[in-house]
Amino acid sequence: MHLPRPRGPISEAVVEVVRGGRAEIPSVTDIRSEDAQIALWTVYELAYRGFGDASPDAERDLELLRWRHHAEDLLEAELRDLTRAAVDEARAAAATVEGRLRALVDAGPSTPLARHLQRRATREQVLAYLVERSVYHLKESDPQAFVLGRVDGPAKVALGELLYDEYGGGRPERLHSHLYAEALEACGLDATYGAYIDQVEAPTLLSNNVMSLFAMQRRLRGASLGHLAAFEATSTDPCRRIAVGIERVGLPDAAAAYFHEHVEADAVHEQVVMGDICGAAVAAEPAIEDDLLLGAATCLIIDAEASQALYDAITAPAPELAGAGR
Amino acid sequence: MSSGAPDAGRAGGREAGRDPVRVRVCPDGPLLLRGADEVMDADGRAHPVTRPVVAVCVCGGTARAPWCDGTHALLNKRRAANNS
Numbered sequence: 001m002h003l004p005r006p007r008g009p010i011s012e013a014v015v016e017v018v019r020g021g022r023a024e025i026p027s028v029t030d031i032r033s034e035d036a037q038i039a040l041w042t043v044y045e046l047a048y049r050g051f052g053d054a055s056p057d058a059e060r061d062l063e064l065l066r067w068r069h070h071a072e073d074l075l076e077a078e079l080r081d082l083t084r085a086a087v088d089e090a091r092a093a094a095a096t097v098e099g100r101l102r103a104l105v106d107a108g109p110s111t112p113l114a115r116h117l118q119r120r121a122t123r124e125q126v127l128a129y130l131v132e133r134s135v136y137h138l139k140e141s142d143p144q145a146f147v148l149g150r151v152d153g154p155a156k157v158a159l160g161e162l163l164y165d166e167y168g169g170g171r172p173e174r175l176h177s178h179l180y181a182e183a184l185e186a187c188g189l190d191a192t193y194g195a196y197i198d199q200v201e202a203p204t205l206l207s208n209n210v211m212s213l214f215a216m217q218r219r220l221r222g223a224s225l226g227h228l229a230a231f232e233a234t235s236t237d238p239c240r241r242i243a244v245g246i247e248r249v250g251l252p253d254a255a256a257a258y259f260h261e262h263v264e265a266d267a268v269h270e271q272v273v274m275g276d277i278c279g280a281a282v283a284a285e286p287a288i289e290d291d292l293l294l295g296a297a298t299c300l301i302i303d304a305e306a307s308q309a310l311y312d313a314i315t316a317p318a319p320e321l322a323g324a325g326r
Numbered sequence: 327m328s329s330g331a332p333d334a335g336r337a338g339g340r341e342a343g344r345d346p347v348r349v350r351v352c353p354d355g356p357l358l359l360r361g362a363d364e365v366m367d368a369d370g371r372a373h374p375v376t377r378p379v380v381a382v383c384v385c386g387g388t389a390r391a392p393w394c395d396g397t398h399a400l401l402n403k404r405r406a407a408n409n410s
Contacts, residue, residue, distance in 0.1 A: 236396030267394040268381040271352045
C-alpha cells in the first residue's frame with residue numbers, strides 16, 4: 001500500500017514525515033476533521049501493514065510520536081465526554097460487568113443502514129457499503145490482537161480462542177480478512193489492502209482509529225476489550241440483513257458468504273467476549289471496568305455515527321459514492 | 327493421545343488424554359460448547375463442529391439450526407416490550 005492522499009495541512013505534514021522528510025505537524029483543532037482522522041489513521045497504520053513508500057523507521061519517529069500523543073489525548077477526552085451519560089446509565093442499570101455491557105448494547109443507538117441494505121438498496125449502494133467497510137474488514141481483528149499480550153489467565157485464553165476463530169481456526173482459507181477479500185473480488189472490487197483509503201469518509205476513519213487508539217496503549221486494554229464486546233454483540237443482526245440484501249441485488253455468493261459466516265461466528269463471539277473475556281478480565285483487574293464500559297459505549301456511538309453517515313451518503317440524491325464499484 | 331487400547335481410558339464416555347466437552351449456559355442466550363465434535367439436530371442430522379467454540383440455539387428461533395444466529399436477542403426484546 002502507498003501513503004494516502006493528504007486531506008489538509010495536518011495529513012500533508014504527517015505524510016511528509018512518514019516518507020522521511022522534515023515537517024512540523026500542525027496541532028489539531030478539530031479531532032473529527034477528515035484531515036486529522038486520515039493523519040491519525042496513517043500514523044497507526046505504521047504499526048499494521050505499513051506503506052511501501054514510508055521510511056523504515058517512521059514508526060519510531062519522535063515528531064510523529066509527539067503528534068500522535070497530542071491527537072490521542074484530544075480523541076480520548078472527546079470519547080470520554082461523548083460516552084459519559086451512556087456509561088453512567090449502564091452502571092446504574094446492572095451490578096455485573098456483563099449486565100452493564102448488555103445494558104449499554106440494549107440502549108445503544110440504531111441506524112437505518114442494515115435494514116436499507118436488506119430491503120431497498122441498489123446494487124451500487126451495496127457495493128459502496130462493501131468498499132467503505134473494507135478499511136476494517138481487510139485487517140479484521142488485528143487491533144484486538146495487540147491486547148492478547150496485556151491480559152492473562154482465563155481472559156487471555158478466551159480472547160485467544162476468539163482470535164483463533166477470526167484468524168481461520170488453523171485454515172488460511174477461512175481467515176476472515178481473506179473471506180472479505182474474496183467477497184470484494186467476487187463483486188469486481190479491488191481487494192488490495194488499503195485500496196479505498198482515499199475515498200472513505202471521516203466517520204469511517206474515526207471508527208477505525210478508535211480501535212487503534214484503544215489497542216495501541218496497554219493503559220487502555222480495558223477499552224479495547226469493551227469495544228470488542230459491543231462490536232460482537234451488535235454484529236449478527238446487521239450481518240444477517242446484509243447477507244439478504246447482497247443476495248437480493250444478485251451479487252455473487254462469495255459476498256454473501258462472508259456475512260453468513262459472521263452471523264454464526266459472531267453469535268458465538270458475543271457470548272465468549274461478554275462472559276468469558278470481559279467477565280474474567282474484570283474479575284482479574286477490577287480497575288479496568290470503567291475503561292471497558294468506555295470502550296463499549298465508544299463502539300456503539302461511533303459506529304452508529306459511521307453507519308448513519310454512510311446511509312446518508314449512499315441515499316443522497318447525488319450519491320458521492322456511486323462510483324465506488326468502478 | 328496414548329496409543330494403548332482404545333477403550334482402556336474410557337470412563338463415563340470420556341477418553342483418556344482428551345479434555346471433556348464443556349458446556350456453558352448463557353443467560354437468555356445459547357449453549358456454548360467447547361470440545362464437541364458434532365451436534366445432532368432435532369431431525370437426527372449430525373452437524374460437524376468446525377470452530378473452537380460453537381453456540382447451540384435453545385430459543386428455537388434460529389434460522390441456522392442447530393447454531394445460534396442471535397435471534398434470541400430480538401425475541402427477548404419483543405418479550406420485554408410485551409411485558410411492560
